[in-house]
Amino acid sequence: ILNVEQSPQSLHVQEGDSTNFTCSFPSSNFYALHWYRWETAKSPEALFVMTLNGDEKKKGRISATLNTKEGYSYLYIKGSQPEDSATYLCAFGGAGSYQLTFGKGTKLSVIP
Amino acid sequence: DAGVTQSPTHLIKTRGQHVTLRCSPISGHKSVSWYQQVLGQGPQFIFQYYEKEERGRGNFPDRFSARQFPNYSSELNVNALLLGDSALYLCASSLNPEGGTYNEQFFGPGTRLTVL
Numbered sequence: 001i002l003n004v005e006q007s008p009q010s011l012h013v014q015e016g017d018s019t020n021f022t023c024s025f026p027s028s029n030f031y032a033l034h035w036y037r038w039e040t041a042k043s044p045e046a047l048f049v050m051t052l053n054g055d056e057k058k059k060g061r062i063s064a065t066l067n068t069k070e071g072y073s074y075l076y077i078k079g080s081q082p083e084d085s086a087t088y089l090c091a092f093g094g095a096g097s098y099q100l101t102f103g104k105g106t107k108l109s110v111i112p
Numbered sequence: 113d114a115g116v117t118q119s120p121t122h123l124i125k126t127r128g129q130h131v132t133l134r135c136s137p138i139s140g141h142k143s144v145s146w147y148q149q150v151l152g153q154g155p156q157f158i159f160q161y162y163e164k165e166e167r168g169r170g171n172f173p174d175r176f177s178a179r180q181f182p183n184y185s186s187e188l189n190v191n192a193l194l195l196g197d198s199a200l201y202l203c204a205s206s207l208n209p210e211g212g213t214y215n216e217q218f219f220g221p222g223t224r225l226t227v228l
Contacts, residue, residue, distance in 0.1 A: 004154070032214045043115065044155075044202070044219040051214060089154055093213020098145075098168035100213055102154030 002026055004092045006103035013080050014111050020076045021106040023090030027071035032093035034100060035064055035075055039086040047075075047088075080110045114139070116205050116220035124226045125193050133188045133223045137205030143167070144186040145217060146178055147202040155202055161186055190225075198227045 005024040013019050025033065035047040048057040053068040061078045077084055087107045091100040117136045125131050137144050143162040147155035157170040161180035180186045184205075190197055201224075204217035 031212060034217075036219075041221075043221045046216045046218070049214060049216050091154075095212070097213055098160045099157045099170060100145075100217070101157065102147075104152065104154045 002101040004101050004103040006106050010107040012109045017080050018078045020074050023073045025071050025092040029094045030068045031095040033073050034091040036089040037086045082110045082112050085110045118203050118220040118223050122224045126228050129193050130191050135203030136185045141205035141207050143206045145204045146188045149200045193227045195227050200224050
């Protein structure tokens with residue numbers, strides 16, 4: 001059974017603060033790492049799909065890094081806004097598989 | 113373009129009953145995946161279908177089955193419902209399943225199933 005861990009479980013930050021979360025995954029048989037944002041009462045929305053060790057991706061104030069050798073990815077949010085409040089999920093994809101294994105998510109609350 | 117749609121939105125069943133959940137992918141997407149999400153957990157993979165063929169199956173009992181139709185829509189069926197089947201069932205579509213787990217998945221809003 002694959003183990004994908006996310007930390008922290010939840011996080012409260014003030015508007016304007018920058019923050020980051022961690023996703024840990026198996027370093028063997030790695031193929032892809034996904035990040036999703038899931039707002040309450042909405043569908044999960046894809047943020048990034050990353051495959052290469054050392055990869056960095058950015059979308060507006062949100063960025064992510066990937067270390068496949070040690071099995072972790074960081075998601076960074078710069079200058080958090082109330083609309084960033086959501087659960088952020090990471091998902092591990094193994095080579096030769098069609099299955100994504102999700103972590104439990106990090107719930108972010110941005111206080112105005 | 114319409115996103116992934118799922119029906120019904122909510123459903124209440126009793127133990128032992130059968131349920132069918134439906135999913136329509138984004139136009140042009142040929143692959144559909146199903147996930148179960150229980151409170152406090154991340155989505156758990158159930159099935160992936162492409163061109164009406166099962167491409168992958170998660171660790172779920174045979175009470176769970178699915179199929180995909182020629183128009184790429186999909187149904188998830190669960191027989192002999194248990195209380196533990198109460199969950200949000202998510203459907204996701206992707207454009208090119210040949211990319212394996214590299215493919216970005218587009219999720220629907222889910223069907224909330226409650227088993228009493």
